Amino acid sequence: MKSAIRNGIIVDESMAVLPVTKREVQYSFSVYETIRTESGKPVHLQDHLERLKASCRMIELSHPFSDEMISSSLYSLIEHDAISDASCRILIVGGPDPLFFITYSDPEPFPESYYSEGVPAILYYGERFMPEAKTSNLLMQYLAAEEAKRKGAFEALLVNRKGEILEGTRCNVYGLYGKRIYTAADGAVLSGITRISVLKAAEALGFEIVYTPPTDTNYHMFDALFLSSTPYGIIPLSSVNGHVLNRRSWEEIRKIHTLERQWEKE
Amino acid sequence: MKSAIRNGIIVDESMAVLPVTKREVQYSFSVYETIRTESGKPVHLQDHLERLKASCRMIELSHPFSDEMISSSLYSLIEHDAISDASCRILIVGGPDPLFFITYSDPEPFPESYYSEGVPAILYYGERFMPEAKTSNLLMQYLAAEEAKRKGAFEALLVNRKGEILEGTRCNVYGLYGKRIYTAADGAVLSGITRISVLKAAEALGFEIVYTPPTDTNYHMFDALFLSSTPYGIIPLSSVNGHVLNRRSWEEIRKIHTLERQWEKE
Numbered sequence: 231m232k233s234a235i236r237n238g239i240i241v242d243e244s245m246a247v248l249p250v251t252k253r254e255v256q257y258s259f260s261v262y263e264t265i266r267t268e269s270g271k272p273v274h275l276q277d278h279l280e281r282l283k284a285s286c287r288m289i290e291l292s293h294p295f296s297d298e299m300i301s302s303s304l305y306s307l308i309e310h311d312a313i314s315d316a317s318c319r320i321l322i323v324g325g326p327d328p329l330f331f332i333t334y335s336d337p338e339p340f341p342e343s344y345y346s347e348g349v350p351a352i353l354y355y356g357e358r359f360m361p362e363a364k365t366s367n368l369l370m371q372y373l374a375a376e377e378a379k380r381k382g383a384f385e386a387l388l389v390n391r392k393g394e395i396l397e398g399t400r401c402n403v404y405g406l407y408g409k410r411i412y413t414a415a416d417g418a419v420l421s422g423i424t425r426i427s428v429l430k431a432a433e434a435l436g437f438e439i440v441y442t443p444p445t446d447t448n449y450h451m452f453d454a455l456f457l458s459s460t461p462y463g464i465i466p467l468s469s470v471n472g473h474v475l476n477r478r479s480w481e482e483i484r485k486i487h488t489l490e491r492q493w494e495k496e
Numbered sequence: 497m498k499s500a501i502r503n504g505i506i507v508d509e510s511m512a513v514l515p516v517t518k519r520e521v522q523y524s525f526s527v528y529e530t531i532r533t534e535s536g537k538p539v540h541l542q543d544h545l546e547r548l549k550a551s552c553r554m555i556e557l558s559h560p561f562s563d564e565m566i567s568s569s570l571y572s573l574i575e576h577d578a579i580s581d582a583s584c585r586i587l588i589v590g591g592p593d594p595l596f597f598i599t600y601s602d603p604e605p606f607p608e609s610y611y612s613e614g615v616p617a618i619l620y621y622g623e624r625f626m627p628e629a630k631t632s633n634l635l636m637q638y639l640a641a642e643e644a645k646r647k648g649a650f651e652a653l654l655v656n657r658k659g660e661i662l663e664g665t666r667c668n669v670y671g672l673y674g675k676r677i678y679t680a681a682d683g684a685v686l687s688g689i690t691r692i693s694v695l696k697a698a699e700a701l702g703f704e705i706v707y708t709p710p711t712d713t714n715y716h717m718f719d720a721l722f723l724s725s726t727p728y729g730i731i732p733l734s735s736v737n738g739h740v741l742n743r744r745s746w747e748e749i750r751k752i753h754t755l756e757r758q759w760e761k762e
Contacts, residue, residue, distance in 0.1 A: 247513035251599050257638040258524045333517050359636050369633040372523040
């Protein structure tokens with residue numbers, strides 16, 4: 231039987247539940263973080279805690295759960311269930327009686343072929359409300375991911391009304407052209423924790439970062455497009471809406487990926 | 497102790513809970529309806545069931561709960577708890593294992609002064625994703641309602657990027673000018689069940705409906721602004737962002753309200 235954390239206490243996972251009568255559950259007034267553990271160690275824990283606080287600040291969700299409480303809860307859950315490699319999810323629901331949960335699941339497998347062959351994506355037109363806050367208002371992402379699944383794609387790239395490809399449903403998006411990497415500006419997308427180290431690694435390898443995103447009319451002109459996300463690092467895109475993409479810089483993308491994952495382990 | 501319905505079965509209200517590990521709970525992939533009961537009778541039940549189905553269709557949420565099952569569940573809950581006047585909430589969560597709940601709460605009181613003196617509102621800039629689907633992605637509405645509360649207002653009027661006042665967080669919005677009533681077009685807002693009868697009542701009283709909403713620059717020029725919602729019928733606005741509004745047609749608004757509530761009882 232799996233365990234979970236509820237308001238700092240270890241409980242059976244079946245107790246990690248939300249009352250449907252709570253107004254903040256009805257209005258999805260909640261924030262979350264997904265943290266990877268490797269060999270029982272949470273990766274980038276402090277960054278996730280900082281982003282969780284930032285999400286709370288943005289939607290003015292106040293709660294009594296300190297960083298210390300959250301991280302010690304996470305460590306006790308890891309110890310209690312002898313968790314090794316997992317994806318842990320912190321959820322905080324606001325309101326007069328805030329709730330705090332940690333649950334976990336097996337990490338998704340990312341086959342080596344994703345890295346060597348790339349993955350297909352589709353375009354999905356839609357804009358997030360408050361893109362920098364990681365909240366449970368994810369209907370658009372759900373619908374976009376379902377459409378991607380139906381079309382055999384790995385991800386849906388979210389396109390805003392200007393035609394800009396800002397991010398994926400669960401990742402950041404980049405276009406590589408010569409020695410430049412094009413991506414959305416910080417305020418327009420969720421500040422990905424892996425994104426930060428991807429951009430640092432790219433700079434260390436001599437790339438210049440241009441904060442202009444690829445668009446729905448120029449994406450095929452880049453030397454390569456790629457995604458980044460905490461669970462898998464960097465994966466190149468093989469196609470968008472069925473249009474096969476250039477693969478001119480996949481070697482270089484691989485180098486950024488390797489450096490980023492190496493830093494993460496340090 | 498209050499009861500609730502969970503997947504068609506009467507349970508204690510404490511059992512009306514959502515597992516935080518369910519992906520559709522995490523992504524707020526769910527739809528709802530709020531139905532008023534008067535003396536133990538659900539008001540406009542068939543209309544609510546139709547809108548629930550429409551919401552499901554829009555987000556492609558499939559589930560096995562038939563109209564018959566939902567309404568017989570509602571009636572058995574009303575009987576079991578001897579419910580007289582209440583606000584009942586139907587919630588359906590999608591995914592591989594759909595969930596269906598009915599819970600209820602006391603109806604909110606709407607003092608007579610709301611009708612005679614009107615209520616204050618604020619403007620809130622934000623746009624709904626899929627305005628016609630009644631889903632749990634309500635963060636913007638939550639934040640808007642909180643801001644209204646902080647400022648002592650009854651409602652927040654949602655303004656789109658064109659400056660159009662489309663609806664409130666929990667109501668439809670109208671401007672009255674001469675013998676015309678101005679309001680958003682059907683596709684742009686949630687198709688309010690009370691809105692339909694309000695517009696019919698207005699037409700029966702000789703008003704022409706113009707499907708153009710009031711805006712953030714012309715709202716003070718109307719003879720009167722008013723809100724409609726299932727729980728309270730029609731309430732006039734006394735002010736917006738502190739600017740006192742015209743009250744030239746409050747008599748007429750009252751007539752529409754009375755006719756709408758009368759029809760509802762028939």
